[in-house]
Amino acid sequence: MDPASVIDDLRDAPLFAKLLDGQLAKLATIAQPQRLAGGHTVFLQGDFADAFFLLSEGAVKVYKTFRDGRSATLRHVVPGQTFAESVLYADTYPSSAEAMEDSHVYRFATSAFRNLILDEPEIGVVLLTTMAQLMVLLNQRIEELLLPVPARLARYLLELCAAQRSPTQCRLPIAKHELAARLGTVPETLSRALNRFVRGGLIAVENDTLVVLNRPALERLAQQ
Amino acid sequence: MDPASVIDDLRDAPLFAKLLDGQLAKLATIAQPQRLAGGHTVFLQGDFADAFFLLSEGAVKVYKTFRDGRSATLRHVVPGQTFAESVLYADTYPSSAEAMEDSHVYRFATSAFRNLILDEPEIGVVLLTTMAQLMVLLNQRIEELLLPVPARLARYLLELCAAQRSPTQCRLPIAKHELAARLGTVPETLSRALNRFVRGGLIAVENDTLVVLNRPALERLAQQ
DNA sequence: CGGCTCCTTGAGGTTAATCAATCCTGGTGG
């Protein structure tokens, strides 16, 4: 692949946007471009781990699976974000990752990345900040799991509206069964919860578009 | 406080053990020593955040509180560990921290620390590794919360035995109601779960000491 | 039209939180 286009891809990632050209060039030398077909598994929980990834195109989900086949989504990775950063400590992946559609990633080998940081500390600070952000996110996930399902759903919807810059309307970016996994529950329970929201006049639903009718009530519910 | 003893304290922390004397000296210049009385709150969820901490003596717990007064412990911080690293990204603390006994910490202001990393990238790599480790831990916590209480308890006990380097015996380092919070449940449920373990012949309990009688069964249960 | 997949609805069972009562255990003071 053309080195210049790699550098462009890296610069497009918010994570690396602030780096100087020289720093990006060095980063590019250790970035291994990789195509992923939709549905393809990037790695499985427990796999030997020596690299983390930057998603440049497509969509990837990071999830955990259990004996009984149930699975819970930890993150939906969007382009510009890294995933599997925990490889910098562990030598096996603590969760699995799968491409949800045809995607493109850059692979960074742990050891090469470590050396790069010593050379260009700015990159280390950038990744440190990203990881701090992820820790806040994981913390939220934990907090959510201690709340009942309707509260988790309310939180998700409010977040979604905020992310889509609309106070009252949003579109579900993922299928309902994906959302159920993201909330740590099953489709049936999600369906019922949504239904109760509609009957309670909190929201209106049409296909994957939904409108917030009673935001205060939704916010109250999100607290617990 | 004597600079040399600060450096010694920092070197004693596994986190910083590998740093060179010069690096430790620089780190020491931005480390603010601080005493904490037992029961004292270090910071509260939502507080303005501009510093993270290294615990050098005592015990600190990081926890979340909910409207209904329920609380869940995220971490029991032991000497040598840092906490509130997420401040490197966020400007408010995502959880609360409290000294469980008389303790001593070093406070690191975010901005000073960021500058230090640019000067001494080695320190950045060290913290990056620590945060990666914490992310693995948070991942485990999430995984646990999706399991039934007995499975969480089994995992905790097995971990505890491993940590105390004894295959069959361990002592609870915290009170039962603390353990309940750590497992994301209530004392009543914990009590019943322990009771069922005893009646099932999985473990034997005497005060805060417990013996693993049927490790395979416990491991099976830990899977779910 | 069949055969998909996804979503919804219903009935039933299990888990665990809640509320309330009781039981320890260590400390206190008569």
Add this chain to the structure above:
DNA sequence: CCACCAGGATTGATTAACCTCAAGGAGCCG
């Protein structure tokens, strides 16, 4: 020495949440 108390820990009964299994729709594509 013993009654008494306060706190945590246990036990029981009840209730609510939510997972499971099973059975329907609804949309989509060959």
